[in-house]
Structures are given as structure tokens and as C-alpha cells.
Amino acid sequence: MLRLRTYSTTxxxxxxxxTHFWNNLTPTLRAKFxxxxxxxxxxxxxxxFNCWKLVASGKPVLHCHAKHxxxxxxxxxxxxxxxxxxxxxxxxxxxxxxxxxxxxSKGLVNGAxxxxxxxxxxxxxNARSHLPAVIFVEFDGYSGPETPAWxxxxxxxxxxxxxxxxxxxxxxxxxxxxxxxxxxxxxxxxHKSQGLTLEKVVVQxxxxxxxxxxxxxxYFLS
Numbered sequence: 001m002l003r004l005r006t007y008s009t010t011x012x013x014x015x016x017x018x019t020h021f022w023n024n025l026t027p028t029l030r031a032k033f034x035x036x037x038x039x040x041x042x043x044x045x046x047x048x049f050n051c052w053k054l055v056a057s058g059k060p061v062l063h064c065h066a067k068h069x070x071x072x073x074x075x076x077x078x079x080x081x082x083x084x085x086x087x088x089x090x091x092x093x094x095x096x097x098x099x100x101x102x103x104x105s106k107g108l109v110n111g112a113x114x115x116x117x118x119x120x121x122x123x124x125x126n127a128r129s130h131l132p133a134v135i136f137v138e139f140d141g142y143s144g145p146e147t148p149a150w151x152x153x154x155x156x157x158x159x160x161x162x163x164x165x166x167x168x169x170x171x172x173x174x175x176x177x178x179x180x181x182x183x184x185x186x187x188x189x190x191h192k193s194q195g196l197t198l199e200k201v202v203v204q205x206x207x208x209x210x211x212x213x214x215x216x217x218x219y220f221l222s
Contacts, residue, residue: 022202037095037113038187039203049187051089059091062119064131066179067162073175082165083110084179092116096137097185097192100163106144108158111196113185114139117157134159135180 003009022030040046054061066086068074078085083099090096094116102108114137122133136147136157146155163181168174190203 033202036200036202039190039193039201040187041190046187046189050184053186054091057093059093061089061091064088066177069176073177081177083181084165084177085183088180090116095185096182098181099183100181107141112139131162134161
């Protein structure tokens with residue numbers, strides 16, 4: 001992979017990658033990659049893949065709209081709102097990724113991956129207009145305290161609550177966005193994967209480089 005970034009691949013690298021194109025794999029080998037993280041070239045391809053996985057899961061899908069204190073806040077991208085998305089699709093069983101540092105010393109950092117296990121609402125709230133009270137996520141590598149002994153909740157599941165991002169416009173207007181610091185993560189962009197250590201992935205390479213060494217040209221497995 002390092003040689004791919006620097007355009008210094010060898011003939012042996014070529015042989016390795018040419019045998020790992022998706023269409024060249026046996027059904028048995030493909031099955032081993034069914035549930036691993038997919039790295040995709042664009043936000044549009046990530047959205048399409050994650051929505052496909054949501055539909056395939058057969059679980060009820062919750063559409064979480066972020067809460068804003070002003071209409072101007074709705075226009076801001078997640079990168080400028082401390083990683084909080086305008087909209088979040090989620091379901092029990094969905095693979096998700098944390099989008100901001102929550103508890104660094106315990107492994108709840110930006111990029112941590114987990115699986116949604118349970119979604120709870122406050123009594124009397126409306127799922128169409130209110131955010132859930134808490135989303136329980138099971139994370140690999142979490143080392144914090146166990147969850148209280150609530151009925152139907154495994155102590156290892158981490159309770160995630162809505163976060164609030166605050167910022168100011170150039171004119172000094174204070175804006176906020178309230179949303180879960182999560183995103184679907186069956187697939188993520190190649191750009192988002194930078195800095196992550198991944199043992200096994202499926203990569204859909206784009207048809208052009210967005211930056212030298214960052215994207216390549218077709219499908220391979222690592």
C-alpha cells in the first residue's frame with residue numbers, strides 16, 4: 001500500500017493485486033469480505049452503499065434530523081459543525097463510526113467503529129420529530145466503565161447521547177447543531193479512512209485521483 005501511494009509498485013505487487021479484483025474471487029473468498037469495511041471514492045457512492053446495506057438489513061430505519069437554533073446553521077457542512085451531520089440514518093444492527101472524540105482515553109475517538117444494538121426514546125416523544133434519548137453501541141476496543149444494569153441492555157454497550165456543536169458566523173452570530181456524533185459505516189470515503197488502521201477492507205477505487213496517491217483506479221482487496 002505504501003508503494004501504491006508513491007507510484008513505486010513492483011511486478012510482484014501487480015501480481016498480488018491482479019488476483020484480488022472482486023470479479024476474480026471465488027464465492028467462498030468473497031463471502032469472507034461481505035461484512036468488512038468498504039472504502040469508496042465519493043460521498044455519493046458511500047451514501048448509496050450504506051443505504052443499500054440498511055435496506056438489506058430488513059430493520060426499521062430511523063431518520064435523525066439535526067436540531068438547529070437558526071436556519072443558517074442548517075447550511076453548514078459536518079466538517080464545520082464538529083463532525084455532526086445534518087441528517088443521520090440509523091437502525092439496530094447498523095455499523096456506525098464516531099465522528100468526533102468523545103472519550104479518547106477509553107477508545108471513543110473520531111473513527112472508532114461499532115454496531116448499534118439498541119435505540120431508546122424518551123417516553124411520549126415522537127420518533128418523527130425528536131432525536132432518540134440514547135443509542136447503545138457496541139465498540140471493539142472500548143475500555144471504559146460498564147453500562148448500568150438496565151433491562152435488555154448488555155453492560156458492554158456504550159450509551160451515546162446527542163452532542164452539541166457551537167460556532168459563530170463572521171458576523172458574530174452564535175449557531176448550534178444538536179445531533180448524534182455518528183455516521184453509518186458499512187462504507188466510508190477513502191479520505192475519511194486516512195489515519196485509520198484497518199486489517200481487512202474492500203476498496204472501490206475511483207476513476208481519477210483527487211490528490212496524488214490518495215485514490216487509484218478500480219476494485220481490490222487488502
